Amino acid sequence: MAAEVFNERGYDATSMEDLSAAAGISKSSFYHHVSGKEALLRGALERAVDGLFGVLSESPAQRGSPLARLRYIVRRQVEVLATELPFVTLLLRLRGNTETERWALERRRVFDQEITAIVREAMDTGEIDDGLEPARAARLLSGTVNSLIDWYRPDRVPLPELVADVERFVFEGLRSTR
Numbered sequence: 001m002a003a004e005v006f007n008e009r010g011y012d013a014t015s016m017e018d019l020s021a022a023a024g025i026s027k028s029s030f031y032h033h034v035s036g037k038e039a040l041l042r043g044a045l046e047r048a049v050d051g052l053f054g055v056l057s058e059s060p061a062q063r064g065s066p067l068a069r070l071r072y073i074v075r076r077q078v079e080v081l082a083t084e085l086p087f088v089t090l091l092l093r094l095r096g097n098t099e100t101e102r103w104a105l106e107r108r109r110v111f112d113q114e115i116t117a118i119v120r121e122a123m124d125t126g127e128i129d130d131g132l133e134p135a136r137a138a139r140l141l142s143g144t145v146n147s148l149i150d151w152y153r154p155d156r157v158p159l160p161e162l163v164a165d166v167e168r169f170v171f172e173g174l175r176s177t178r
Contacts, residue, residue: 002040003047003086011041011090012097038100045094045104048087051080052111066122067171070141073115074170077145078163082152089149112138144170 005014005022016037020030034040055061055076061069081088091108094101116138123130123137132140145166152162 003044003090007086007089042100044087044090048084048091049107051084056114066118066125067127070118070122071171075163075167078166081148082159092146092149
């Protein structure tokens, strides 16, 4: 609930009164359950970050060829984004204005570094084209997935179809195979 309010109003513009109203409880009752909006922000961002790092710890993301690992990670990133949409949206819109936001941005950088290392490995093994700098290629991969927050709605595209479409687009491109 807090993530949706933060996404709608912006973190800085959201008051505890806004959050308590969205939860349907009084502001004093709300304070009984949470210490403040920064704690709510931290919880929401942890949910997004934990989801993404959870993908990296899964066996298929750690074993196999670099390309197979990348394909798996991209598929799972899409699934995490879709199932945790408000939380990942919040993570991707951060500006670094608070300590919690800076923490989350640092975690995103670490995630990006992990993806860059796998991209570099896939380039080194010849599984993917080495025409791009690995960090740029990793950012393009993540950028494709992250752009889903701007248009994806669960009621419009079934998740398995979305996952397959993103994987096909990222790893095969728009070129016709006919």
